[in-house]
Amino acid sequence: xxxxxxxxxxxxxxxxxxxxxxxxxxxxxxxxxxxxxxxxxxxxxxxxxxxxxxxxxxxxxxxxxxxxxxxxxxxxxxxxxxxxxxxxxxxxxxxxxxxxxxxxxxxxxxx
Amino acid sequence: xxxxxxxxxxxxxxxxxxxxxxxxxxxxxxxxxxxxxxxxxxxxxxxxxxxxxxxxxxxxxxxxxxxxxxxxxxxxxxxxxxxxxxxxxxxxxxxxxxxxxxxxxxxxxxxxxxxxxxx
Numbered sequence: 001x002x003x004x005x006x007x008x009x010x011x012x013x014x015x016x017x018x019x020x021x022x023x024x025x026x027x028x029x030x031x032x033x034x035x036x037x038x039x040x041x042x043x044x045x046x047x048x049x050x051x052x053x054x055x056x057x058x059x060x061x062x063x064x065x066x067x068x069x070x071x072x073x074x075x076x077x078x079x080x081x082x083x084x085x086x087x088x089x090x091x092x093x094x095x096x097x098x099x100x101x102x103x104x105x106x107x108x109x110x111x
Numbered sequence: 112x113x114x115x116x117x118x119x120x121x122x123x124x125x126x127x128x129x130x131x132x133x134x135x136x137x138x139x140x141x142x143x144x145x146x147x148x149x150x151x152x153x154x155x156x157x158x159x160x161x162x163x164x165x166x167x168x169x170x171x172x173x174x175x176x177x178x179x180x181x182x183x184x185x186x187x188x189x190x191x192x193x194x195x196x197x198x199x200x201x202x203x204x205x206x207x208x209x210x211x212x213x214x215x216x217x218x219x220x221x222x223x224x225x226x227x228x229x230x
Contacts (some may be wrong), residue, residue: 034214038158043206045220046158057218089158095216099171100160100215102150 003082004029004090004103017078020106023071024086030071034093035070037075040105041086047089050075061091077108085110115208115221123184129195131139133208133221140189141166146211147191149182151204152223154219159204161230164191198228 002097012018021096022037029035033080035053038046048057053073054066063078073092077084119131131149141143144146148163162172164182172180181194205225209217 013222032214034216035217038217046217048216051212051216055202082125089161091158091215091217097174099162099173102158102160104157105217 001097003052003094003101004092005104006088006090006103008104009107009109011111012077014080014082016075016080018108019074019076020088020090020108021023022073022075022092022103023085024073024094024101024106025071028071028092028098029068029073029090031095032093033068035066035068036091037041037064037073037093038063038089039084039086040089046111062075080110082106113139113210113219115210115219117206117208117221117224119206119226120127121225122229123198124226124230127197127198129193129202130227131197131206131208131224132190133192134188134190135210138189138208140184140186140191142214143167144221146171147182147184148209148211148215148217149193150209150217150220151205152207155205156204160215161193161195161206163215178211186223189214200228202226203228 037050040046050066114136116134146163149161208221
């Protein structure tokens, strides 16, 4: 069982929006701004999509957005496109003992 | 653009030690703003953070692996390494190296290599 909880799957039709949640505790997601989201196409290296909850690295479309409320962070993908189909993982800083935790991953399917 | 080239064995025997090296293609290994980390993903399972190192040599480890893990850095060859001892089948995973820009945020990842622990 992963330290951060994500739904195992999510789906949406092209053009629609989908939101993926990432629930932790007050010791990780709820306590730090260092929540990140990664897109992972099988067989490829994971790609950073969001960091510090809602900041986008250069080159990531603004269709990807993030937010946090309490112990739960969320990734929203708007205007779904076929190439968005992938596994998405959240990660969070968790302090000086546990350091970094990941979620179990969410498989996003574009219908 | 930064490239991280991971090298190491694909098959290791139980109880043995895994050694992986990640070569950094540019001078960012000398940038004090970055840490350099290792992450793994067992087949069908989630990502697991293993640990990271700063160019000063300061290391941070996953507490569940701490007794078996050593991460080192070689500035002269622009590379950093992972050593994992006492391997079991549970250590079978795709291993990634990555650049950490802040508190576990990895902005560049190596391609990943599957390491199988089997006799």
